[in-house]
Amino acid sequence: MAEATKKAFVTGHPIAHSRSPKIHGYWLAKYGISGVYEAIDVAPEAFAEFLQTLQAQGYRGGNVTIPHKEAAFALAKRRDADAEQIGAVNTLWFENGELWGGNTDAHGFAANLDEYAPSWAANGRAVVLGAGGAARAVIHALKQRGVSDIRIVNRTLARAQELRDRFGAGVSAHGLAATGELLEDAGLLVNTSALGMHGNEGLSADPRRLPDGAIVTDIVYVPLETALLAAAKARGLRTVDGLGMLLHQAVPGFERWFGTRPQVTAELRQMIIADIGAIK
16 A cells, blocks of 8 residues: 655745745655645734644644744644744644644754854854844754853844843843954854845944954855855855755754655755755
8 A cells, every 4th residue: 555645834924935845855855755845825814723724634744934933832732942942933743643843943053053164162152143033043052052152242132132031141132333342252153134135235243353263154045155154254264154054954844744864965955056046
């Protein structure tokens, strides 16, 4: 008897831009799995009802992106420790008939740095630009890896202070005016803000203020080399682009839904880079 087709999804509003179907479709083909991974556009007012119908439609789970991550956090019956700490859910699955929510963004961030800048956590002091949902995942990852001095810089100081209060010891909040001084003894600079994306080009910080040996990473991956990464590279610093975070965060969900832990390969990366280039 033929194996039943395993079904998973990604949902957001809008969702047509998502590259998750390409990533999971690549793995399904590579590992010869009878499965489908679909992009489903769900408006915020329909999201709760959408979740209630998942099992009836045969879905094993799926990914959740903007603007549903906080709603998924609230609606999941149970949540893993990463989701609890970050306060958002990007991955859903069923266990014993109950809907679980998890967050794999911290895993994706750390795994990307592990691949391209091994021993990155030993660089010590970190400056995080931005105080949105992505910053929460990055701060969680930094704390998990033992970084004990994390400096959040944000245009709206109150938002940075909220994250400082959420994550506690070793985390400080600062306004934009403090950026240059904070960089002078930092070993890691992380941009989680929208600065650098197509349509919002700009330099979120000046990497010339960083010491030799510092690492600069940007979670933005369109364009692949942001203005920040280009400036850091010109300064002679090690840089890590944001595409690996997208690829690595997809690994745990695929394993839960389809039963195989996939590998992030150079072939997969090049496929997504080609896709990014095709839509410019």
